[in-house]
Amino acid sequence: MYGTSRAKPDQVVMKEAIDELAAAFGNRLVTSDAVCEQHANTTTWILPEPPDAVIYPQSAGDVQLAVRICKKHGVPVVAFGAGTSFEGSVNSPYGGISIDLKDMNRILEVHNEDFDCVVEPGVTRKQINEHLRDQGLFFPVDPGADYASLGGMASTRASGTTTVRYGTMKDNVLALKIVLPDGELITTSRRARKSAAGYDLTRLFVGAEGTLGIITELTLKLHGLPEATAAAVCRFPTIDDACNAAIAAIQAGIPVARVELLDEVMICGCNAYSKLNLAETPTLFLEFHGTDAGVQEQAKRFGQIAEESAGSAFEWATKPEERNRLWQARHDSFWAIQVLRPGAKVLVTDVCVPISRLAQCVVETKRDIEQSGLIAPIVGHAGDGNFHAGVLVMLDDPEEVARAKEFSDRLAVRAISMEGTCTGEHGIGQGKKRFLEPEHGELAVNVMRAIKHAIDPTGIMNPGKIV
Amino acid sequence: MYGTSRAKPDQVVMKEAIDELAAAFGNRLVTSDAVCEQHANTTTWILPEPPDAVIYPQSAGDVQLAVRICKKHGVPVVAFGAGTSFEGSVNSPYGGISIDLKDMNRILEVHNEDFDCVVEPGVTRKQINEHLRDQGLFFPVDPGADYASLGGMASTRASGTTTVRYGTMKDNVLALKIVLPDGELITTSRRARKSAAGYDLTRLFVGAEGTLGIITELTLKLHGLPEATAAAVCRFPTIDDACNAAIAAIQAGIPVARVELLDEVMICGCNAYSKLNLAETPTLFLEFHGTDAGVQEQAKRFGQIAEESAGSAFEWATKPEERNRLWQARHDSFWAIQVLRPGAKVLVTDVCVPISRLAQCVVETKRDIEQSGLIAPIVGHAGDGNFHAGVLVMLDDPEEVARAKEFSDRLAVRAISMEGTCTGEHGIGQGKKRFLEPEHGELAVNVMRAIKHAIDPTGIMNPGKIV
Numbered sequence: 052m053y054g055t056s057r058a059k060p061d062q063v064v065m066k067e068a069i070d071e072l073a074a075a076f077g078n079r080l081v082t083s084d085a086v087c088e089q090h091a092n093t094t095t096w097i098l099p100e101p102p103d104a105v106i107y108p109q110s111a112g113d114v115q116l117a118v119r120i121c122k123k124h125g126v127p128v129v130a131f132g133a134g135t136s137f138e139g140s141v142n143s144p145y146g147g148i149s150i151d152l153k154d155m156n157r158i159l160e161v162h163n164e165d166f167d168c169v170v171e172p173g174v175t176r177k178q179i180n181e182h183l184r185d186q187g188l189f190f191p192v193d194p195g196a197d198y199a200s201l202g203g204m205a206s207t208r209a210s211g212t213t214t215v216r217y218g219t220m221k222d223n224v225l226a227l228k229i230v231l232p233d234g235e236l237i238t239t240s241r242r243a244r245k246s247a248a249g250y251d252l253t254r255l256f257v258g259a260e261g262t263l264g265i266i267t268e269l270t271l272k273l274h275g276l277p278e279a280t281a282a283a284v285c286r287f288p289t290i291d292d293a294c295n296a297a298i299a300a301i302q303a304g305i306p307v308a309r310v311e312l313l314d315e316v317m318i319c320g321c322n323a324y325s326k327l328n329l330a331e332t333p334t335l336f337l338e339f340h341g342t343d344a345g346v347q348e349q350a351k352r353f354g355q356i357a358e359e360s361a362g363s364a365f366e367w368a369t370k371p372e373e374r375n376r377l378w379q380a381r382h383d384s385f386w387a388i389q390v391l392r393p394g395a396k397v398l399v400t401d402v403c404v405p406i407s408r409l410a411q412c413v414v415e416t417k418r419d420i421e422q423s424g425l426i427a428p429i430v431g432h433a434g435d436g437n438f439h440a441g442v443l444v445m446l447d448d449p450e451e452v453a454r455a456k457e458f459s460d461r462l463a464v465r466a467i468s469m470e471g472t473c474t475g476e477h478g479i480g481q482g483k484k485r486f487l488e489p490e491h492g493e494l495a496v497n498v499m500r501a502i503k504h505a506i507d508p509t510g511i512m513n514p515g516k517i518v
Numbered sequence: 519m520y521g522t523s524r525a526k527p528d529q530v531v532m533k534e535a536i537d538e539l540a541a542a543f544g545n546r547l548v549t550s551d552a553v554c555e556q557h558a559n560t561t562t563w564i565l566p567e568p569p570d571a572v573i574y575p576q577s578a579g580d581v582q583l584a585v586r587i588c589k590k591h592g593v594p595v596v597a598f599g600a601g602t603s604f605e606g607s608v609n610s611p612y613g614g615i616s617i618d619l620k621d622m623n624r625i626l627e628v629h630n631e632d633f634d635c636v637v638e639p640g641v642t643r644k645q646i647n648e649h650l651r652d653q654g655l656f657f658p659v660d661p662g663a664d665y666a667s668l669g670g671m672a673s674t675r676a677s678g679t680t681t682v683r684y685g686t687m688k689d690n691v692l693a694l695k696i697v698l699p700d701g702e703l704i705t706t707s708r709r710a711r712k713s714a715a716g717y718d719l720t721r722l723f724v725g726a727e728g729t730l731g732i733i734t735e736l737t738l739k740l741h742g743l744p745e746a747t748a749a750a751v752c753r754f755p756t757i758d759d760a761c762n763a764a765i766a767a768i769q770a771g772i773p774v775a776r777v778e779l780l781d782e783v784m785i786c787g788c789n790a791y792s793k794l795n796l797a798e799t800p801t802l803f804l805e806f807h808g809t810d811a812g813v814q815e816q817a818k819r820f821g822q823i824a825e826e827s828a829g830s831a832f833e834w835a836t837k838p839e840e841r842n843r844l845w846q847a848r849h850d851s852f853w854a855i856q857v858l859r860p861g862a863k864v865l866v867t868d869v870c871v872p873i874s875r876l877a878q879c880v881v882e883t884k885r886d887i888e889q890s891g892l893i894a895p896i897v898g899h900a901g902d903g904n905f906h907a908g909v910l911v912m913l914d915d916p917e918e919v920a921r922a923k924e925f926s927d928r929l930a931v932r933a934i935s936m937e938g939t940c941t942g943e944h945g946i947g948q949g950k951k952r953f954l955e956p957e958h959g960e961l962a963v964n965v966m967r968a969i970k971h972a973i974d975p976t977g978i979m980n981p982g983k984i985v
Contacts, residue, residue, distance in 0.1 A: 164769060164874040208714040219712050221721070222689065237962040243870040244902050245686050246939035247675040247725055248946055249954050249984055250966045254688070254721030258714055275771035302631060304742035344811055403710040407631040435711050472713035479716055487716050495704040498973060499717045505972035506965060517716055 059146045060126050068124035069104050072148065075116055079107045090131050090141065090149040096398050096444070096452055097139035097481050102129060102149035109154050111228060111236055111267035118265065118511075119234035121148055127514050128232075130261035132172065132203025135196045137399045138480030140207060140260045144515040150265060152202055158182050159268070166273045167225055167242060172202020172266045179271075188273040191217035194476065195382055202266045207478035208258030212381065215301070215434030216308045216340065217274060219476070221257050228268035229256055232507040242270060255502070260478050261513040263506045277308070277340035281350055282374040285335045286363040290314055290417060290429075293333040294410035296353075296360035297433035301406055303356060305349050309338035310434040311381055314417065316391065317428035317441075324387035325380035335362075335433065336381055338374075384430050388441040392426055395443040400459045400482075402466035403437035403475025412469055413438060416462055423458045425451075437475035464489070479517045487517070526613045527593050535591035536571050539615065542583055546574045557598050557608065557616040563865050563911070563919055564606035564948050569596060569616035576621050578695060578703055578734035585732065585978075586701035588615055594981050595699075597728035599639065599670025602663045604866045605947030607674060607727045611982040617732060619669055625649050626735070633740045634692055634709060639669020639733045646738075655740040658684035661943065662849055669733045674945035675725030679848065682768070682901030683775045683807065684741060686943070688724050695735035696723055699974040709737060722969070727945050728980040730973045744775070744807035748817055749841040752802045753830040757781055757884060757896075760800040761877035763820075763827035764900035768873055770823060772816050776805035777901040778848055781884065783858070784895035784908075791854035792847035802829075802900065803848055805841075851897050855908040859893055862910040867926045867949075869933035870904035870942025879936055880905060883929055890925045892918075904942035931956070946984045954984070 060068075073080045081087075082104045091099035103126075108114045121128045127147025134141055143149060156173035163186050170179060177197045179190050194204060194211040203209075205227065210219035217223065226240035229252075239252035256263060287293035290312075297310050313321065315331045322329055335357075339349040354365060368374045380387070388397045404412045413429060420427045420440065431438025440462060442455040463473035463486045473479075473486035488496050500518045503510075527535075540547045548554075549571045558566035570593075575581045588595045594614025601608055610616060623640035630653050637646060644664045646657050661671060661678040670676075672694065677686035684690065693707035696719075706719035723730060754760035757779075764777050780788065782798045789796055802824075806816040821832060835841045847854070855864045871879045880896060887894045887907065898905025907929060909922040930940035930953045940946075940953035955963050967985045970977075 162872065162874065164765075165872040166769075167872070208712075208718070210712055210714075214712065218689075221712075221718065222685075231961070231965070235961045237959060237965060239958075239962060241934070241939050241957065242872045242937040243904075243933075243939045243942065244873070245675075245677055245681065245688075245870055245904065245942050247677075247941045247943050248939045248950065248957055249725070249963070250730075250969055251675070251688065251718075251721045251725050252958075252962060252965060254718045255969075258716070258718050263717075298631075302633075342815060344815060348809055348811060403712055405629065405632040405634070405709045406711070407629065437710075437712065466710075467708075470709040472708050472710045472715050474714045475710065475712050476714050478714045483715065490708065490715055491719075492705060494698070494702045495706060495719060496716070498698070498704060498719060501972040502717055502722075502969055505968040 064124050065103050065126060065146065068120060068126040071120050072104065072106060072117060075120065076106055081105045090134070090151065092136065092139040092142040094137050095139060095482055096456065097142060100142045100144045102143035103146045105149045105151050107151050107154050111230060114150060114230045114265050114267050115234045115236055117148065117150055118230050118232065121511055122232065122234060122509065125509060125511065128511050129513050130206065130265045132200035132206070133175065133198050135199050135203065136207065136480055137477045138482035140478055140480035140516060142481055144481070152200065155267065161186065163188060165242065167270055168273055169268060169270050170201055171268060172200060174201050175199060176201060176204065183273065187276050189276050190271055191274050192220055192223055195385065197382055201269055201271065205257050205266055205269055206260050208476070210476040212309045212311055212432060214432060215310060216306055221254055223272045224253055224257050224269055225272055226270040227253055227256050227266050229264040230267055231264045232509070232512050260480060260516050262503060262517050263512060279343045279346040280338065280340055280374065281346045282338045282368040282377055283350065283365040284329065284377065285337060285357050285365055286330050287333045288361050290333040291410050291414055292360045292362065293335055294413050294433060296357050296362050297335060298406050298409060299356045299360065300353050301434050303352065305352050307337060307349065307434055308340040309336065311336040312431045312433040312438060314429040316426070317384060317430045320387035320391045320428055321380045321384060323390045325383055327380055336377060388428050388443065391428065392443040394445065396446050398442040398444055398455055398459065399439055400462060401437065401439045401475050401477045402462055402471055402473060403435060404466050404469045404471030406436040408469040408471065409433060409436045412465060415465060416440060419458060419461060423454055425455060425458055435475065436471065481516060484517065531591050532570050532593060532613065535587060535593040538587050539571065539573060539584060542587065543573055548572045557601070557618065559603060559606040559609040561602070561604050562606060562949055563923065564609060567609045567611045569610035570613045572616045572618050574618050574621050578697060581617060581697045581732055581734050582701045582703055584615065584617055585697050585699065588978055589699065589701060589976065592976060592978065595978050596980050597673065597732045599667035599673070600642065600665050602666050602670065603674065603947055604944045605949035607945055607947035607983060609948060611948070619667065622734065628653065630655060632709065634737055635740055636735060636737050637668055638735060639667060641668050642666060643668060643671065650740065654743050656743050657738055658741050659687055659690055662852065664849055668736055668738065672724050672733055672736055673727050675943070677943040679776045679778055679899060681899060682777060683773055688721055690739045691720055691724050691736055692739055693737040694720055694723050694733050696731040697734055698731045699976070699979050727947060727983050729970060729984050730979060746810045746813040747805065747807055747841065748813045749805045749835040749844055750817065750832040751796065751844065752804060752824050752832055753797050754800045755828050757800040758877050758881055759827045759829065760802055761880050761900060763824050763829050764802060765873050765876060766823045766827065767820050768901050770819065772819050774804060774816065774820070774901055775807040776803065778803040779898045779900040779905060781896040783893070784851060784897045787854035787858045787895055788847045788851060790857045792850055794847055803844060855895050855910065858895065859910040861912065863913050865909040865911055865922055865926065866906055867929060868904065868906045868942050868944045869929055869938055869940060870902060871933050871936045871938030873903040875936040875938065876900060876903045879932060882932060883907060886925060886928060890921055892922060892925055902942065903938065948983060951984065
């Protein structure tokens with residue numbers, strides 16, 4: 052019904068739903084403007100659209116009850132993790148109820164002998180890794196935002212700095228518990244490492260951005276902490292050289308754990324925000340994982356490649372505190388962008404292309420930024436062919452906002468024209484909906500619509516997103 | 519309609535459909551009994567159920583035309599790759615048209631700079647690897663059957679000996695072209711290594727066993743041929759010891775490329791069939807990939823683990839011809855099983871459990887085989903917790919067949935009770951349908967049914983399989 056009729060529920064209906072939810076949830080239902088506004092998207096140019104109320108469930112049973120009440124009244128349900136979406140995935144364009152899963156933050160089981168764990172969706176990636184550290188294990192997916200929730204990361208098919216080595220959420224979720232739009236609870240798979248038993252429901256719900264159901268539990272693959280880790284910084288005269296070194300490393304089969312590209316504008320921001328002293332030129336941040344000998348070998352081979360691409364000698368960061376400082380700076384890049392232009396808002400976009408097209412795509416994009424008169428640092432997961440542009444705009448300048456949007460649209464079209472995708476890891480949400488058909492074709496999007504309709508026939512689950 | 523009404527199409531309707539197909543396909547449509555019987559499942563106890571006709575398309579356009587004609591007449595369509603399914607996936611219980619994709623066997627593109635290639639579904643894994651060898655690349659998924667087609671492997675979410683290191687078909691398919699049940703052609707994804715753009719249609723069609731559409735093109739991930747490869751054989755006094763060594767190697771994070779378990783019965787068959795001279799005791803076949811130094815390091819660490827599990831010293835096979843002989847023997851295990859009991863048929867089943875449960879599951883299964891008075895070698899991808907039992911039965915002895923079936927059922931239930939799956943890599947087909955609900959629960963299977971109905975509302979695609 053939403054997504055076709057595009058109407059908010061009648062206010063009388065909404066009030067009845069909220070009254071029934073209030074009776075069930077007491078003070079775990081909040082309707083204050085401040086809280087509702089916190090649950091509307093605020094990280095992009097997409098207008099914040101608050102829900103009518105926010106609920107804080109503590110169990111799958113709570114989520115089932117909330118969804119059943121919403122279904123009865125035909126009221127939208129928007130799952131909310133940590134609110135770090137860049138594409139308006141948690142916005143409530145048709146009002147309704149935001150289900151904030153932050154209180155469902157328990158680590159339920161760690162099977163260290165099987166390298167997996169079971170967690171609630173509100174657990175953050177930082178929290179799980181702090182919990183696992185003593186057991187010699189870690190969860191690798193690292194989207195940059197340390198406080199991202201694992202439920203949200205699964206919902207947007209997140210990836211990040213370590214994906215080049217360890218994969219995306221699609222590769223690291225073994226099973227999910229899902230509350231369906233009718234309030235029923237299913238488990239999508241078992242704890243075995245692989246299965247050929249039926250349709251792959253796990254991968255269907257990973258990346259569905261809450262439009263098919265709400266994740267209430269995740270079984271995640273874990274990895275052994277590497278025996279040895281080394282990080283390094285390598286500078287290049289041009290962005291083209293930096294991209295080409297990353298491409299050559301991947302093509303040579305070096306199993307880099309991280310290979311992050313930061314352009315000179317981004318480095319400038321990192322220096323200012325993180326009190327670093329890096330030369331302001333295109334740079335790769337690298338990390339190698341393995342045995343002592345393996346790490347040495349990887350680094351040596353990368354060094355040869357970097358030399359051929361006119362890269363500087365490595366600056367090593369082998370001590371944990373140095374390494375952490377470097378990666379903290381990378382993780383803080385969203386904040387570092389902002390210091391480049393006080394008062395401006397960062398509009399972050401992301402694309403991914405086959406790695407052979409990365410240098411061309413980045414170079415054309417930088418030229419486009421310059422020609423558009425915009426300030427937009429580029430930072431990317433170069434090993435995957437994935438990069439972000441963070442456009443700094445003054446939201447009170449509609450002409451500038453329009454220019455930034457046009458740039459972002461051209462970037463999506465450019466990536467698609469290079470056999471790439473309009474979003475490598477941020478998701479479609481509201482912001483990229485218009486690129487879904489250009490990317491997949493109308494007929495494939497019709498299959499997505501048919502699936503959406505089959506699983507959520509009344510369209511209450513996160514209406515207005517993806518399809 | 520099929521799967522609910524369970525009726526074959528009326529013979530008049532069938533004749534009309536075949537006449538129309540014959541007009542379109544000429545001698546590429548065959549109705550002879552011999553050919554139809556070749557296209558009915560013959561590898562298990564499931565009764566062969568031949569189609570009414572077989573078509574040999576040469577392009578996606580041919581497949582679209584055939585599907586459109588079948589749809590118009592309401593006639594079942596069963597995609598056929600190489601016919602190596604163990605679970606009756608290519609059987610035609612409701613008659614109809616078998617679409618044999620063997621002529622669609624062109625390698626369309628190899629992008630060596632992006633480590634991917636584009637192939638038609640009839641290309642076999644052997645063919646693609648022969649084509650790639652000179653380019654230093656390979657496609658890793660190795661289900662054991664060298665002549666398996668890549669389309670069939672994707673359809674059953676196949677995996678195999680190298681999955682422990684390189685993943686399953688789910689991990690190695692980047693994109694698919696699919697002819698939908700209405701004859702339309704879609705592309706499920708782009709050539710970028712990752713994407714967060716909409717529902718993961720690729721993973722939905724991987725493992726759908728042709729029940730949602732027919733694969734007419736695959737974009738596959740490739741991997742660099744390892745600089746160094748070493749293979750080894752390691753014997754153990756008991757199956758428990760062999761499992762525990764494999765488990766310990768995985769838990770120690772050794773990136774083994776292959777770790778295959780063969781019980782003493784299987785070794786006996788390999789000796790007879792492949793003219794080997796292996797000690798008839800539980801054995802692991804291992805393979806290590808990496809740099810020279812890396813392979814040495816992995817092998818040394820595995821040696822220490824094997825010693826702790828009472829394993830023999832390695833017998834190395836570093837020369838390519840020795841290594842090939844070893845793996846050829848492993849690949850021929852399906853045939854090797856048969857020499858153990860001339861005249862018997864091999865009923866192969868497969869389960870997968872969390873690796874911590876592997877030893878227990880294998881030991882209980884071996885006890886069950888003994889108590890059931892059956893001959894059933896065990897061979898498995900130990901690193902994934904996945905193993906097969908090949909039960910040798912005389913098909914003309916109904917009591918023995920019943921005993922074999924009961925054993926196989928108990929094995930599926932045992933795996934499910936250990937948080938595992940009733941099939942790690944063979945698929946559900948017809949043979950494992952009754953375990954789909956015990957494994958996933960009725961509500962999750964209802965979601966699969968809803969998806970099937972949404973994409974194939976008239977149920978013409980491979981009716982009677984999975985759901």
